[in-house]
Amino acid sequence: MSKIKWLWSIAIAMGIVLIYASLSSYFIRVDEWYFQLDLPAIALPPIGMTVAWSIVYIINITVIARTVFYKYYLYVLIPICILGILNIIWCMCFFTFHSVLAGFIVLALQSLLSVAIFIILIKEDCISMIFWQVNLIWYVYLMCLISGIMF
Numbered sequence: 001m002s003k004i005k006w007l008w009s010i011a012i013a014m015g016i017v018l019i020y021a022s023l024s025s026y027f028i029r030v031d032e033w034y035f036q037l038d039l040p041a042i043a044l045p046p047i048g049m050t051v052a053w054s055i056v057y058i059i060n061i062t063v064i065a066r067t068v069f070y071k072y073y074l075y076v077l078i079p080i081c082i083l084g085i086l087n088i089i090w091c092m093c094f095f096t097f098h099s100v101l102a103g104f105i106v107l108a109l110q111s112l113l114s115v116a117i118f119i120i121l122i123k124e125d126c127i128s129m130i131f132w133q134v135n136l137i138w139y140v141y142l143m144c145l146i147s148g149i150m151f
Contacts, residue, residue, distance in 0.1 A: 006069060013064035016077075017057050020084030027091040033098050040148030042141075056138050060084075063121070063128045073124040079117050086110045100150050107143040114139045 030046075044052060060080065067076045086106055094103035114136045121129035 006065075009065040009069040010061070012068050013061045016064055016081065016084070017060050020081075020088055021057055023088045024084075024091040027088065028095045030095070034095070037149055040145060042148065043145055052138060056135055059131045059134055062131055066125060066128050070125065073120075076117065076120055076124065076128075079113055079120070083110060083113050083117070086113065094146075100146060104143065104146045104150060107139060107146055111136075111139040111143050 064077065064080060067074060067080075086109055090103055090106040090110065093099045093106055114132070118129060118132050118136055121132050
């Protein structure tokens with residue numbers, strides 16, 4: 001029974017992440033506008049960004065699966081889903097509307113929400129909290145990257 005419950009937890013987590021990852025990627029248009037941006041020296045090459053986003057999504061799947069499996073702290077799913085929605089909005093603002101300022105504002109909200117999730121996970125699930133540190137660092141990195149583009 002426990003193995004089936006884990007499989008369902010992973011399937012639900014993968015479904016949630018797949019929805020917001022695919023909707024986010026729908027709005028990504030890397031065109032001449034993006035290549036004309038003056039990227040700071042800390043910018044990863046495109047393959048690095050792909051690998052980093054993949055790691056972030058795997059961590060999201062892991063944290064969501066643990067949350068679903070241990071049902072006693074399901075309220076963690078709400079801010080994680082909001083983070084996914086903000087990710088879609090960020091891709092829309094930055095890549096579709098070419099608004100660096102709006103992208104920065106959304107990334108600032110995502111960073112704050114990641115800190116809030118981290119604080120919740122400290123209290124609820126230390127293993128998920130350890131995984132979530134990578135997400136925290138990632139969103140702060142992206143915010144620094146965008147601020148480097150703005151200034």
